[in-house]
Amino acid sequence: MTLQSIGLSTGGRDRAPEWEHYLKGDPALLNSELGDILDRDAVRLDIRTDDQVAYEALHHPDPMVREQSLYQAMDRRLPEAIDLIAESIATDENREVRWNALWALEKIGGPRALQIIERHVNDDDADVGEWAQLFSSELRTGLPAFDNRSFAWDSDRTFDETILLNIHCDVYVALDETGRNWGKISLAPQGLARSYGQAHACPNTDTRNQKLIISKTLSGLHEDGTPHTENFVFRGLTNHANAGRGSFYFESRGLRPIFLSGRADDDSLGHRNEMVAAKRSGEWTLDPRIQIRGESAIRYVRGRVHTWGYVNFDTMAGSSLEEVLFPGNSILGTLDTPTGPLANAFIVGTFKGKLVDWDGDDKVNVNSLDIYSTLDGDVDSDQDGVADIPGVQFCPRTNWMN
Incomplete structure (x- = not known):
């Protein structure tokens, strides 16, 4: 398989990256994170156009696709990315889309992103509001902040x-x-x-x-x-x-x-x-x-x-x-x-x-979510604290153990 066979281009990636400045620091520290290096070199495999991404960020019926589109706009550094994210936080009906959109703004950072985040500290959804409070505090101080709800x-x-x-x-x-x-x-x-x-x-x-x-x-x-x-x-x-x-x-x-x-x-x-x-x-x-x-x-x-x-x-x-x-x-x-x-x-x-x-x-x-695991990580499908099959941590339905 080649990039050309799936309709993608190398985009001039054969050039060695330029070292920005000798005072930047030791390359052994700054140029050794594989994810950072691959992020510069990799082609994006989402085949949608920028216009499709922007439209589906706000209008697709599946909340997963809406959220995915917001993060794609951020990854592509679209000029309208912050505006799309801000509108999603204000209008989306899915609370997880909203708080993950707030997180996207924190990842972008900067005064404008912070300003939008802080609009939602007193949101009608208490958890969206607490996420906004948390992200705001992290951007300002590096530390999270929480509300005073009981538990x-x-x-x-x-x-x-x-x-x-x-x-x-x-x-x-x-x-x-x-x-x-x-x-x-x-x-x-x-x-x-x-x-x-x-x-x-x-x-x-x-x-x-x-x-x-x-x-x-x-x-x-x-x-x-x-x-x-x-x-x-x-x-x-x-x-x-x-x-x-x-x-x-x-x-x-x-x-x-x-x-x-x-x-x-x-x-x-x-x-x-x-x-x-x-x-x-x-x-x-x-x-x-x-x-x-x-x-x-x-x-x-x-x-x-x-x-x-x-x-x-x-x-x-x-x-x-x-x-x-x-x-x-x-x-x-x-x-x-x-x-x-x-x-x-x-x-x-x-x-x-x-x-x-x-x-x-x-x-x-604090601990209301259904978790299908024992204390040792074995699968516990009825949540009674006893392993379905001792020592098995992966769903055995395909009979893969045999």
């Missing part, structure tokens, strides 16, 4: 907290085996959740400094409507030098199937069971007003994630956004196993998650 907590749940993570990922796909041609798919939070699954951070107060379960559920993959589940056990260390905040670095490595089709639970081309790894680092902020088992709850978490994936690009080239972002398309991968050569996508992203009022009672819900 609801259930002592019978497996996890002390269940925090939905908004993840913005850039997926850089090797388009051939030369290493010279890369494509970029920028996934807004709902686009990532639609295709890869919605991730939740699930800490318990007694183990959160060294261990964390990330539980991922994917809707729309199984014909009977049950969620597809993948759980990841992350382990690492947390630094508490700053009062009320924890800076962490965690890694996960777990056995799961790599489907040769490139689609979750699609065993039509067979699979290999491999150890798949991921890394996450960042910072969480405690709220002393929310006490759980004698400890302050994590009110907010932010950070970065790195991992590898396998994208069956031959089935995606020339497809529309809706045809590409369907449940289960593309899977996580690994480098150091027999299936390592299949890994053709470098995935780097940022994540943010906070406690949200999910049931509309004006109280933030």
Whole structure:
């Protein structure tokens, strides 16, 4: 496959990047982040025109596509991107589109973006307002700020907290085996959740400094409507030098199937069971007003994630956004196993998650979300704290273990 065969151009990328100024700093530090380098070189694989992106950001019936279009406008640096995002925040009926649009403004930064964000601090939706307050405070001080709502907590749940993570990922796909041609798919939070699954951070107060379960559920993959589940056990260390905040670095490595089709639970081309790894680092902020088992709850978490994936690009080239972002398309991968050569996508992203009022009672819900995991990350489809199959962290419906 070549760029020309799918209608894309290298766009003059054969030039070596110019070093802006010798006082900029040590290239070993400044020029060693693979995602930053690929972002300069990769062609964008969203085939829509700028006019299509702008129109669908406000008018497409699917909130995932609207949100994806806003992030695409930001990635393309369209002149009207801030105006599109501002109108979306003011008019969209989907609260997740609205708060992820606020996040897009924070990513853009600058006085105008800050001004728009601060218009919504007192929004009718308390969580949209709190996100605006949080982003405003981060832009001004680097630290988040929260409102004073009360909270609801259930002592019978497996996890002390269940925090939905908004993840913005850039997926850089090797388009051939030369290493010279890369494509970029920028996934807004709902686009990532639609295709890869919605991730939740699930800490318990007694183990959160060294261990964390990330539980991922994917809707729309199984014909009977049950969620597809993948759980990841992350382990690492947390630094508490700053009062009320924890800076962490965690890694996960777990056995799961790599489907040769490139689609979750699609065993039509067979699979290999491999150890798949991921890394996450960042910072969480405690709220002393929310006490759980004698400890302050994590009110907010932010950070970065790195991992590898396998994208069956031959089935995606020339497809529309809706045809590409369907449940289960593309899977996580690994480098150091027999299936390592299949890994053709470098995935780097940022994540943010906070406690949200999910049931509309004006109280933030600390652990109300349904999480299909045991304390050890095994799949627990009835949420009774007991593993469906001990040691299995990936939905076994395709009978991949055999």
